[in-house]
Amino acid sequence: MDLGLSAPSEIRAWKDLALFGGEPAFSNYLYVNRPNPVNRPELFERIGQMLDSGWLSNGPFVLEFEEKVAQFLEVRHCVAVTNATVGLELLVRTLGLRGEVIVPSYTFIATALALRWMGLTPVFCDVDLVTHNLDPLDVAKRINPSTAAILGVHLWGHPCDIDSLTTLAKQYSIPLLFDAAHSFACTYKGKRIGGFGQAEVFSFHATKFFSTGEGGIISTNDASLAKELRKARNFGMNEKRMVLREGTNAKMSEMSAAMGLAAFSSIPAFLAQNRANSDCYGAALKDVAGIRLHNCNPCGVNNFQYIVAELDEHRAGIGRDQLLRILNAEHCMARSYFHPGCHRETPFENSIQYELPNTDKLAARVLVLPNGMTVAKEDIQKIGSIIRSAIVQAKELPWQSLDLAGKSL
Numbered sequence: 001m002d003l004g005l006s007a008p009s010e011i012r013a014w015k016d017l018a019l020f021g022g023e024p025a026f027s028n029y030l031y032v033n034r035p036n037p038v039n040r041p042e043l044f045e046r047i048g049q050m051l052d053s054g055w056l057s058n059g060p061f062v063l064e065f066e067e068k069v070a071q072f073l074e075v076r077h078c079v080a081v082t083n084a085t086v087g088l089e090l091l092v093r094t095l096g097l098r099g100e101v102i103v104p105s106y107t108f109i110a111t112a113l114a115l116r117w118m119g120l121t122p123v124f125c126d127v128d129l130v131t132h133n134l135d136p137l138d139v140a141k142r143i144n145p146s147t148a149a150i151l152g153v154h155l156w157g158h159p160c161d162i163d164s165l166t167t168l169a170k171q172y173s174i175p176l177l178f179d180a181a182h183s184f185a186c187t188y189k190g191k192r193i194g195g196f197g198q199a200e201v202f203s204f205h206a207t208k209f210f211s212t213g214e215g216g217i218i219s220t221n222d223a224s225l226a227k228e229l230r231k232a233r234n235f236g237m238n239e240k241r242m243v244l245r246e247g248t249n250a251k252m253s254e255m256s257a258a259m260g261l262a263a264f265s266s267i268p269a270f271l272a273q274n275r276a277n278s279d280c281y282g283a284a285l286k287d288v289a290g291i292r293l294h295n296c297n298p299c300g301v302n303n304f305q306y307i308v309a310e311l312d313e314h315r316a317g318i319g320r321d322q323l324l325r326i327l328n329a330e331h332c333m334a335r336s337y338f339h340p341g342c343h344r345e346t347p348f349e350n351s352i353q354y355e356l357p358n359t360d361k362l363a364a365r366v367l368v369l370p371n372g373m374t375v376a377k378e379d380i381q382k383i384g385s386i387i388r389s390a391i392v393q394a395k396e397l398p399w400q401s402l403d404l405a406g407k408s409l
């Protein structure tokens, strides 16, 4: 594909960077993963049907959405829930887990909080520096008689080393679960994420591949688990409204399901744009010293929802947070992600602490750049040019004057 991007992004004089006195490159703010546009005619049509029918929950849209997702993921059962955090909670509770669950620290805090909220002890494990995912060797070291399960996260939509984790889980007869919040439409060895382990949990939060406002889905090939999850999410009731077990209200609303259904026809367009944007970023940042795009899915296809860059501070001559300040001043709201790691966040300060050197390294060097349908090729070229300009002129940037000016305010 010719992207017309063979020339490297241009370099701007550092004085023209917004942080040092220039005009911001973007008049409208660019965010990491603004919600992708939804098919409004289809959504409004469905909202009309929903209002006419009076079914705001327990209606036909959730069933239709579950079926569509199950078909797409090539998995037998999908249980739609309020959001992925609640989905994880419902899953570990319904499985009756007690004790410790091995989980990466380099993930969104919800993964760890869902365990803690259900009375489980997250045992934080280190990740592989190349894949950013659970390091199976480190997982093996953490397994002990109190280990109730392994919860992997397919970070950035890149699948975990599923084969190794499956072998470990079998060897110790413990369930293997996945937080698949990032992984809609991603594959591992030719199969869509969704059917691995005992169950996987997807998120449809605004920043995810597609959104239902708030929403999530638990996918599994285990029929009896799916049946229990359906009851547990609806006050423990079966279809005849008999209360057969403990439960809660974790149902997805019809409004959310309507949004999810309306997003389906756009999936190919989302994938194509994310993919093209990712290629565009690759070209714009080609040969810039010290910055590298993380793109590690040797075993499958990614949804390219996250443009993850790793900055080597020594080679680039500029720190990650300095680069973020420069980008943010241009109204490009790139962000660090999962800093400082779950194990260093307040709720887990007093938990069992292991050394997690790779987690610490990634938390310090990762930045995520804007992507999605609202980010155009020209935007990416500008972002590339800002990053290239900052790094090429790193030695000249007058941080000192800036910090002094900041203090005198």
Ligand SMILES: *Cc1c(COP(=O)(O)O)cnc(C)c1O
Pocket: 083, 084, 085, 086, 107, 108, 110, 111, 153, 179, 181, 182, 202, 203, 204, 205, 215, 216
């Ligand atoms: C977004 C996210 C969640 C939480 O999803 P919600 O639907 O917002 O509850 C969990 N885990 C990871 C890795 C996420 O990125």
